[in-house]
Structure formats: C-alpha cells, structure tokens
Amino acid sequence: MSQTLTGSVPASARAVAPDLARGAMLLMIALANIHLYLHGPPGLRGYPADLGIADQVVTVLQMVLVDGRAYPLFALLVGYGAVQSARRRAADDAVRILRRRGLWMIVIGGLHGILLFPADIVGGYGLLLVLSAGILVRGRTGTLVTLAVAGTAVNAAVGVSNGLPTGLAWPSMAAPDLTTALVRHTVEWLGGTIASALVTAGMLALGALAARRGLLDDPGRHRRLLRRTAVAGLVLAVPSGLPLAFATVGWWDPGTGATLLGGVLHQVGGIAGGIGFAAVFGLLATRVAPPALLATGRRSLSAYLGQSVVFCALLPAWTLGLGSVLSVWQVAVLAVATWLLGIGFAVALERAGRRGPAETVLRRMTYGPRRAT
Numbered sequence: 001m002s003q004t005l006t007g008s009v010p011a012s013a014r015a016v017a018p019d020l021a022r023g024a025m026l027l028m029i030a031l032a033n034i035h036l037y038l039h040g041p042p043g044l045r046g047y048p049a050d051l052g053i054a055d056q057v058v059t060v061l062q063m064v065l066v067d068g069r070a071y072p073l074f075a076l077l078v079g080y081g082a083v084q085s086a087r088r089r090a091a092d093d094a095v096r097i098l099r100r101r102g103l104w105m106i107v108i109g110g111l112h113g114i115l116l117f118p119a120d121i122v123g124g125y126g127l128l129l130v131l132s133a134g135i136l137v138r139g140r141t142g143t144l145v146t147l148a149v150a151g152t153a154v155n156a157a158v159g160v161s162n163g164l165p166t167g168l169a170w171p172s173m174a175a176p177d178l179t180t181a182l183v184r185h186t187v188e189w190l191g192g193t194i195a196s197a198l199v200t201a202g203m204l205a206l207g208a209l210a211a212r213r214g215l216l217d218d219p220g221r222h223r224r225l226l227r228r229t230a231v232a233g234l235v236l237a238v239p240s241g242l243p244l245a246f247a248t249v250g251w252w253d254p255g256t257g258a259t260l261l262g263g264v265l266h267q268v269g270g271i272a273g274g275i276g277f278a279a280v281f282g283l284l285a286t287r288v289a290p291p292a293l294l295a296t297g298r299r300s301l302s303a304y305l306g307q308s309v310v311f312c313a314l315l316p317a318w319t320l321g322l323g324s325v326l327s328v329w330q331v332a333v334l335a336v337a338t339w340l341l342g343i344g345f346a347v348a349l350e351r352a353g354r355r356g357p358a359e360t361v362l363r364r365m366t367y368g369p370r371r372a373t
Helices: 016-037 053-065 070-086 091-115 122-138 141-163 178-213 219-249 256-285 291-297 300-314 328-352 357-367
Strands: none
Touching: 016 053, 016 070, 016 256, 016 291, 016 300, 016 328, 053 219, 053 256, 053 328, 070 091, 070 122, 070 178, 070 256, 091 122, 091 178, 091 300, 091 357, 122 141, 122 178, 122 300, 141 178, 141 219, 141 256, 178 256, 219 256, 291 300, 291 328, 300 328, 300 357
C-alpha cells in the first residue's frame, strides 16, 4: 500500500503517470524553493541582486522552466488525486474524508511552515480541499470550469507583484536566532497559505477536470490530446518567462510598466507550463516509468518535507547560515542532490514495503488507526 499527498490506493492499482509526475516534480519544487533561502541583497522574484554569470544562466533557466511552473503542476496533481480518491467511495463519504484530510494537511502545513519553511504549500492545498471538497466530488463540470477560469484569472492578476522589488522574499531566512525566526515564520506562513490557496484554486479545478476524464489514468488513450497540450503549454511557458527572467538577471532594464507586464506574462506562462508538464509526464508514462521516480511520487509529501529539513539545516541565518555565502548555481546543485537523496530514501522504503512517514501520519489522522495499517 502507498499514499500520495491526497489519496491512498494499492500500488498495483495505481495509475503510473501521476506518481511519475510527482516524483519528477519534486526536483522542480526543490529548485523553485531553494533560492528563497538565500539572504543576500534582494532582487526580483526572490532572487539575489548582482548575480554572477553562472548564476544568471541558472536563474534564467529556472525562471522559464521551473519558477512559477512547479507549483501550478503540484496544485493540478492535488486536484487530480482528490478526484481519484473520491471515485472509490460514496459521494457524501468522499466529501467528508477529503475535508478531514484537508484539515490535517493544514495542521501538517502549519508545523512545516512555522518550524521550517514559511513558503509551505501543504497548508494552502489543505485549505482548498476543505473549502472545495463538495465541488470536487459532486460539482457539475460547468462549476469546475468556472472555478478554473476564475482561479486562473486571479493567478494572472497576482503576477503583477512579480515585477515589484519586495526586499527579501522571506525575511525569516535572515533572522538572527530561532525565536525571531519562529515568530516571522508564523506571520509569513499565515499570509502565504491564504495567498497560495487563492492563486492555485484554478489549477486544483483543472486537475479535477482532468481526473474526471482520466487523462493521466490512461495516457495512452489520450496521447494526441496530451501531445498537443504538452507542446502548447511549454511553447507558451518558455518565452513568456523570458522578459521577467532577463530583468531579474540584469540582461534587460525595462521601465516599471514593462516590468509589471513581464510579471503577468511570467505568471500566465506558469499556468501554461504546469499544464504542459503534466501532459509531458503523462506521455512519458506511456514509454518509460522509472521505479525510483514512482516510489518517490508515492511518498511525495515525505520527500517534500524532507527537502525543507535539509535546506533549513544548512541555509538560514539561524542555522548554519550558508544562505549568505552560497550562490544561486551552488544552491541549485544542493537542490538536485537533496532530490536524489529523497529518491534513495523512497526506494529504500519501497523495498521494505513501507509508506513514507508523512503519508503514514496523514493516513492515520484521516482514517483512524484501523485504516492506517
């Protein structure tokens, strides 16, 4: 038995594509998060100012392929997993369980955000599950479409802020001691959780719509649609991220209006990229499904939390403080190494026939001790 961020089902009965997507997506999440731990002079989008050549190249690549693209993908997969888990139960029971799971995700996200990483996403997704469980399970297709469109519009509008210099993205990273960090974490996590829920609601609904059609359950059957979606999504994602990326690294010096427009384009491109990457992983699942990535995808919550443990031990000022001396390209290498470490951990658990520790806790809290075994 194994469990994802939102559902539980025997490994032999699982669709391969969602687990493959989650396992690979964790690398994107690591790369998207780790620069937020740096606490040098701040620039745009949470990246440091005055980047060296290698840092500039890495930053541009991350901003067109990862930054703002990983979280929409994650939200889409949460919505997909929610509908997957609901199929196996009566509607009322499914809604109750999804809401209960969402509440415990908020608890887990709060502990994660306050103790480790205030830019936590688990709490925001949990909040969305609590609020939208009924729509995800019983809602009409038109209702989900409306939510997807409205949520996408909100997400795009929020993109204006991407073009604004805001100082350190997360000031708690530069906190001089643990007490100060925890106080700042609490404030940052509360605000971030609400914002995360607002900007990802549309992708959650899109994931639910995709699950109702079974696009990732049987990707071979939907190969033509997935191929077109993958091409369109990535063709939009890459060029739309370039203006803000060039402004961030200093290759372009736009005026305020152009920078704000670049922020909106970056955000819209992130939505397209998240959809495109989901389609890419669906297509890959029809040809190759590395067992190590599948094992990691089945333990995506544990792997995600584990990344924060590693990053927090090394980078904030209140721990080893390496975030003040390492550069963007150096922490990108650390992110890849941490992802690989998570894969090794997941493979070991898979061979032992055990769930991830976070999945075990979430399942026990959702279903009770009898169903957790």
